[in-house]
Amino acid sequence: xxxxxxxxxxxxxxxxxxxxxxxxxxxxxxxxxxxxxxxxxxxxxxxxxxxxxxxxxxxxxxxxxxxxxxxxxxxxxxxxxxxxxxxxxxxxxxxxxxxxxxxxxxxxxxxxxxxxxxxxxxxxxxxxxxxxxxxxxxxxxxxxxxxxxxxxxxxxxxxxxxxxxxxxxxxxxxxxxxxxxxxxxxxxxxxxxxxxxxxxxxxxxxxxxxxxxxxxxxxxxxxxxxxxxxxxxxxxxxxxxxxxxxxxxxxxxxxxxxxxxxxxxxxxxxxxxxxxxxxxxxxxxxxxxxxxxxxxxxxxxxxxxxxxxxxxxxxxxxxxxxxxxxxxxxxxxxxxxxxxxxxxxxxxxxxxxxxxxxxxxxxxxxxxxxxxxxxxxxxxxxxxxxxxxxxxxxxxxxxxxxxxxxxxxxxxxxxxxxxx
Amino acid sequence: xxxxxxxxxxxxxxxxxxxxxxxxxxxxxxxxxxxxxxxxxxxxxxxxxxxxxxxxxxxxxxxxxxxxxxxxxxxxxxxxxxxxxxxxxxxxxxxxxxxxxxxxxxxxxxxxxxxxxxxxxxxxxxxxxxxxxxxxxxxxxxxxxxxxxxxxxxxxxxxxxxxxxxxxxxxxxxxxxxxxxxxxxxxxxxxxxxxxxxxxxxxxxxxxxxxxxxxxxxxxxxxxxxxxxxxxxxxxxxxxxxxxxxxxxxxxxxxxxxxxxxxxxxxxxxxxxxxxxxxxxxxxxxxxxxxxxxxxxxxxxxxxxxxxxxxxxxxxxxxxxxxxxxxxxxxxxxxxxxxxxxxxxxxxxxxxxxxxxxxxxxxxxxxxxxxxxxxxxxxxxxxxxxxxxxxxxxxxxxxxxxxxxxxxxxxxxxxxxx
Ligand SMILES: Cc1cc2nc3c(=O)[nH]c(=O)nc-3n(C[C@H](O)[C@H](O)[C@H](O)COP(=O)(O)OP(=O)(O)OC[C@H]3O[C@@H](n4cnc5c(N)ncnc54)[C@H](O)[C@@H]3O)c2cc1C
Ligand code: SF4
Ligand code: SF4
Numbered sequence: 139x140x141x142x143x144x145x146x147x148x149x150x151x152x153x154x155x156x157x158x159x160x161x162x163x164x165x166x167x168x169x170x171x172x173x174x175x176x177x178x179x180x181x182x183x184x185x186x187x188x189x190x191x192x193x194x195x196x197x198x199x200x201x202x203x204x205x206x207x208x209x210x211x212x213x214x215x216x217x218x219x220x221x222x223x224x225x226x227x228x229x230x231x232x233x234x235x236x237x238x239x240x241x242x243x244x245x246x247x248x249x250x251x252x253x254x255x256x257x258x259x260x261x262x263x264x265x266x267x268x269x270x271x272x273x274x275x276x277x278x279x280x281x282x283x284x285x286x287x288x289x290x291x292x293x294x295x296x297x298x299x300x301x302x303x304x305x306x307x308x309x310x311x312x313x314x315x316x317x318x319x320x321x322x323x324x325x326x327x328x329x330x331x332x333x334x335x336x337x338x339x340x341x342x343x344x345x346x347x348x349x350x351x352x353x354x355x356x357x358x359x360x361x362x363x364x365x366x367x368x369x370x371x372x373x374x375x376x377x378x379x380x381x382x383x384x385x386x387x388x389x390x391x392x393x394x395x396x397x398x399x400x401x402x403x404x405x406x407x408x409x410x411x412x413x414x415x416x417x418x419x420x421x422x423x424x425x426x427x428x429x430x431x432x433x434x435x436x437x438x439x440x441x442x443x444x445x446x447x448x449x450x451x452x453x454x455x456x457x458x459x460x461x462x463x464x465x466x467x468x469x470x471x472x473x474x475x476x477x478x479x480x481x482x483x484x485x486x487x488x489x490x491x492x493x494x495x496x497x498x499x500x501x502x503x504x505x506x507x508x509x510x511x512x513x514x515x516x517x518x519x520x521x522x523x524x525x526x527x528x529x530x531x532x533x534x535x536x537x538x539x540x541x542x543x544x545x546x547x548x549x550x551x552x553x554x555x556x557x558x
Numbered sequence: 559x560x561x562x563x564x565x566x567x568x569x570x571x572x573x574x575x576x577x578x579x580x581x582x583x584x585x586x587x588x589x590x591x592x593x594x595x596x597x598x599x600x601x602x603x604x605x606x607x608x609x610x611x612x613x614x615x616x617x618x619x620x621x622x623x624x625x626x627x628x629x630x631x632x633x634x635x636x637x638x639x640x641x642x643x644x645x646x647x648x649x650x651x652x653x654x655x656x657x658x659x660x661x662x663x664x665x666x667x668x669x670x671x672x673x674x675x676x677x678x679x680x681x682x683x684x685x686x687x688x689x690x691x692x693x694x695x696x697x698x699x700x701x702x703x704x705x706x707x708x709x710x711x712x713x714x715x716x717x718x719x720x721x722x723x724x725x726x727x728x729x730x731x732x733x734x735x736x737x738x739x740x741x742x743x744x745x746x747x748x749x750x751x752x753x754x755x756x757x758x759x760x761x762x763x764x765x766x767x768x769x770x771x772x773x774x775x776x777x778x779x780x781x782x783x784x785x786x787x788x789x790x791x792x793x794x795x796x797x798x799x800x801x802x803x804x805x806x807x808x809x810x811x812x813x814x815x816x817x818x819x820x821x822x823x824x825x826x827x828x829x830x831x832x833x834x835x836x837x838x839x840x841x842x843x844x845x846x847x848x849x850x851x852x853x854x855x856x857x858x859x860x861x862x863x864x865x866x867x868x869x870x871x872x873x874x875x876x877x878x879x880x881x882x883x884x885x886x887x888x889x890x891x892x893x894x895x896x897x898x899x900x901x902x903x904x905x906x907x908x909x910x911x912x913x914x915x916x917x918x919x920x921x922x923x924x925x926x927x928x929x930x931x932x933x934x935x936x937x938x939x940x941x942x943x944x945x946x947x948x949x950x951x952x953x954x955x956x957x958x959x960x961x962x963x964x965x966x967x968x969x970x971x972x973x974x975x976x
Contacts, residue, residue, distance in 0.1 A: 139875075171634070172631050172633070173632050326581070328579075329578075332582075332587070414629060415630070436871060437872070438830060439830075440841045
């Protein structure tokens, strides 16, 4: 089966790259083994919260000047980074995913533990603020769903009260939710969202909360609304005269799942092919290091062929990288992986210290060509968290790297075509 | 470290990272509060069951075995297999007469076909439906698929078999109970296409029901017998055929994956040779080994529904790809949703409401598109959609056969020496 580009992995980076290519008329196929890291996302996109030495970053484009030359952002370069950073909000809006935040300056988001953490852009369910504090005069009503434990209003209240706000917490009991509670499958964000997607349950909630309001200036709900569509979000917002905000819950992430679905739908609506639940398990390379085809578990002897291939298989979590006791490997192509040899240096037993293994990933050239046995593969590019050279967790740069490298590689593939 | 790398259980439940993504995509969870959901019923429950079988929960019977949980699991856990294996292993529920009747598709089919003129009006009559509902607990709101008066096998032996040896290339055909007893036309369409592109067709020797309904109704012993017979018979056929094809996504999945995973039947010698007809045909076209020529006067609008088991196989792209080759066909691909029938599940009185509410989003989308036909590769999806929406449902193979310019196709494939 022939395509212009075959993308392996359908998370944030694979989808962004696929959409950008498909938009200019490239026939793309995305193969994705299972659901991606977006299902667990906070709903905020990070681009560069901190430098490797821990210094916090306010202006990401400024901050990236201090990154080593092997960092994906350095490979992309200042000028292009500026172009991509400015294009991100518009790109996602075209996909039906509204984002908020100033792309040139980091803002702050409210974390599930009540702290204000830096963030670059965020799904519009959430709010971003310029300073890590709220108006000291603010009076906030924090609403939980009775019996829901993956959202802790007390933490959030404590966090907000640090800046002088006054908070009140209520938990609303809903008949329909009680039925869910009798079900041994726990009260989790997604299950609750499914119930709250029903109109009559939501209006029950709105009237219960309206009765409780005592002149508060804002309401905070857990982000358990709108699994299928974000019209539910604006509907809730319009139901109150007071400002309504949503706060991140523990995973799974309802806004993240909705985003994954929307991106996939958009990709398919512009003609892309998305194969969910299939795994690329082999590749055929020519002697001059060109990928000739890839094969999948479900397709058997029928091969996928393309001019270009993109590896967007994620990190350890998504099985884009595999760790065995002795080594770290990339399972599809057997690419070269950058990592430190001594296993003792892979991790720190202090969970909160910088974990080296997070910065391990496949070796690439400055053009993100993947490298095997020391030689670049002409038509295989790697993007997103399968890449090495950056520590998404320590730097706070996960989604940013996924999006920026996806943009860059899409451009490289498009430019190649123009040269031909 | 060794313990870690060497400890993978049969259905890999320990790979579960407790993310609950499977529960998001399970079609039963939002409509049936009695069902614990895939995570709880699957990997979580398995841990307890391994300790003691008493932890088995009969509510696992509400699982449709649609495998949507497996398709989305980021960790590759065989959730659906864990649940079905647990049912087969621990359930104390003895199959009722109703379950046995519903499960014995070939036995019931062979009797009913002989008496089709009597059986069809009887099962669709009001008093019979009331009786079935009252005594057998088969929901009276269901319409029963009609039985054909001549089985496919009978037709094939009489009309088609003598012509097949003339072809240099050969494939086998696993027709399944539905084609044999209810809808021989689909089998005839299949033979028509294969012959047109230069392939002769042989049937599986004394084919038995793939066993899917036996498995879901807890009749493992009989299912295993069927599996052993079919595996051997298919192996025999593969000796002289390029592949053994089926026009049913469920028969295909059952023979390829449920035989080893649920029944413990070793099918490694035949697994790769058992394919859905659309995949085989698509591959031939893709490799340039055959050409399909379509009628110029053919015109149709179709909405394609991917059956759950085809989503699991990952092959709906082949049905869609083939249909897209037909110039006169305007195709819309429906959102991926379960239709709710899940084989014999939706026939049971206790499941009727759940079954219909699962299918609602799909039915609504079909109604809003109002296509000439709905295309799908599964016989039970066909019953469910026809009954619930009134729209005509066709297997993609039948649509291809109808659109095919047979003479031109034969000519084209001969000319090219294909
Ligand atoms: C739990 C978690 C939470 C996170 N939260 C945030 C957050 O809140 N904000 C943020 O900025 N960053 C976050 N990150 C960082 C995250 O890695 C990036 O934001 C980004 O989503 C990574 O996208 P990706 O496309 O590179 O990889 P992934 O999203 O991991 O996608 C990779 C995909 O490839 C598929 N795949 C793998 N191997 C194969 C194969 N052989 N064949 C076919 N498909 C294959 C996988 O199934 C998966 O769907 C989080 C990461 C994790 C693990
Ligand atoms: S999706 Fe897979 S890993 Fe997640 S809870 Fe379900 S079975 Fe476990
Ligand atoms: S097989 Fe289908 S019905 Fe059963 S648990 Fe999985 S998703 Fe739910």
